[in-house]
Amino acid sequence: MMERRALGTSGLEVPVVGMGTWRTFDVRGADAIARCRAVLDEAYAAGATLFDTSPMYGASEQVLSETMGARRKDALVADKLWTPDDDEAERQAQRALRWYGDRVDVYQVHNLVRTRRRLALLQRLRGDGKVRVIGATHYQHAAFPELLALMRAGDIDQIQIPYNARDRLAEREILPAASDLGIGVIVMRPLGEGTLARMPASRELLAPLAPFGVATWAQALLKFILSDPRVSCVIPATSRPERMRENARAGEPPWFGAEEREYVAKHCG
Numbered sequence: 001m002m003e004r005r006a007l008g009t010s011g012l013e014v015p016v017v018g019m020g021t022w023r024t025f026d027v028r029g030a031d032a033i034a035r036c037r038a039v040l041d042e043a044y045a046a047g048a049t050l051f052d053t054s055p056m057y058g059a060s061e062q063v064l065s066e067t068m069g070a071r072r073k074d075a076l077v078a079d080k081l082w083t084p085d086d087d088e089a090e091r092q093a094q095r096a097l098r099w100y101g102d103r104v105d106v107y108q109v110h111n112l113v114r115t116r117r118r119l120a121l122l123q124r125l126r127g128d129g130k131v132r133v134i135g136a137t138h139y140q141h142a143a144f145p146e147l148l149a150l151m152r153a154g155d156i157d158q159i160q161i162p163y164n165a166r167d168r169l170a171e172r173e174i175l176p177a178a179s180d181l182g183i184g185v186i187v188m189r190p191l192g193e194g195t196l197a198r199m200p201a202s203r204e205l206l207a208p209l210a211p212f213g214v215a216t217w218a219q220a221l222l223k224f225i226l227s228d229p230r231v232s233c234v235i236p237a238t239s240r241p242e243r244m245r246e247n248a249r250a251g252e253p254p255w256f257g258a259e260e261r262e263y264v265a266k267h268c269g
């Protein structure tokens with residue numbers, strides 16, 4: 001069974017494997033939307049029901065809403081505000097609330113765009129009972145100092161950052177600070193935008209990881225991240241139901257020890 005972890009000290013428990021929607025849910029047409037629904041079917045079946053989206057992702061927010069349908073109550077939605085314009089931020093929030101049953105579980109300032117103004121809006125929405133957790137995201141290492149400042153100021157409950165077996169910069173300051181401050185961590189790009197998962201993995205390479213339930217290299221990469229207890233959730237994106245099923249299996253214990261984590265990192269080049 002997939003493990004669930006607290007998202008920092010927010011009081012919200014999340015599945016350790018969720019799903020991103022960047023590119024994969026930015027679709028149009030009945031056939032493409034049906035494929036997205038099939039991916040969600042697998043996510044729900046596995047309990048991987050934290051879904052991350054953003055206005056930056058084209059049609060993804062609306063397609064996620066449509067494909068969840070009545071199942072919205074059984075999911076956690078992590079959305080974002082992404083605009084320098086105050087009026088557009090209000091419109092983004094109202095659209096999201098309309099799509100997701102008047103509640104966004106985790107609402108984040110995307111890429112730290114106009115952070116103070118967006119945090120003020122999110123705090124107001126939380127006061128109205130429409131937001132549960134306030135967070136911030138960025139995909140660049142250069143933004144880590146600004147994220148750290150927000151974390152230390154007590155302005156956010158959650159962060160979303162890049163972290164994987166090849167990109168371990170977050171281990172220096174971000175993850176220790178998150179642990180010390182009780183801040184939840186959602187990991188983006190856990191498979192290096194797919195490049196790490198495409199690495200050929202022989203039966204011999206995977207053999208030492210088999211006792212941990214690992215059957216594919218993608219599962220090894222996800223379990224590398226989830227074996228760090230400071231991480232709350234990873235959100236790999238996929239357009240394939242069978243890959244969603246595979247990703248979800250990485251969310252089941254047992255977890256790697258230090259030796260297994262270094263083994264995976266060493267074979268990432």
